[in-house]
Amino acid sequence: MKKHIAAWIIGSSLLAALAVPAAAADHSMPMPMGGSLMASAEQVKSDMTITLNGSPLALDESYLIDDSLFVPYRAFAEGIGAEVGYEASSQTVTVTKGGKTVKLSIGSSAADVDGTQVTMVGPAQLINSTTFVHSRFLAEVFGVTVQYDSATRTVNLVTGSDQSVAKTYYINMQGFAFSDTDITVEAGSTIVFTNKDAVKHNAVADDGSFHTALLGAGESESVTLTQPGVYTYFCEPHKDFMKGKITVK
Structure with missing residues (x-):
């Protein structure tokens, strides 16, 4: 009987020892940069059309992430007349237009707009080795009006004196x-x-x-x-x- 009790105690001790690392592993799972889980949200390729002052904006692809439209930052920014840059060491994207500079870090929902911290709806993120950012944020921060036509699934970007069109x-x-x-x-x-x-x-x-x-x-x-x-x-x-x-x- 004593042998059975001793065996049970040893077995229980081994199970407890195995359980502790497993529980610890569950709580040590790394979070994405910026503390946002949006990077793990489902990425659905978008069929929306994007126009700038009535003319199609040339983008290879765009994605819907949590119902928000994300676009390739370089093509989108250059399309609205901005200059872009990228610092590989810090994974920082820079967009400049009209004297305003926006800095975005891949994996972070925080944006630096001329030294002021602004929170976006989701982080800049890599999709197929290309950096994607939230389209409305990047447009509106540079004064571009965003209009959405649900009947045609068209995002109309309107700039300057043309803001009465579209x-x-x-x-x-x-x-x-x-x-x-x-x-x-x-x-x-x-x-x-x-x-x-x-x-x-x-x-x-x-x-x-x-x-x-x-x-x-x-x-x-x-x-x-x-x-x-x-x-x-x-x-x-x-x-x-x-x-x-x-x-x-």
């Missing part, structure tokens, strides 16, 4: 007619066509500048007009009577 207008196709047959919009504006009829309609410019797909009931498609002028258009299946005009100023 508006969105809606034209319904209903009762075999366009709801607004003659509208005037600003250059860079987006027009969203939505079919409310049971039959298919589309919108085709007489000069070929835009041509939507044939839209079924409830379907939408948008066009962005960046050049001033008068655009007359029609619905192909009903071109004899279903017509409209858009004046871009």
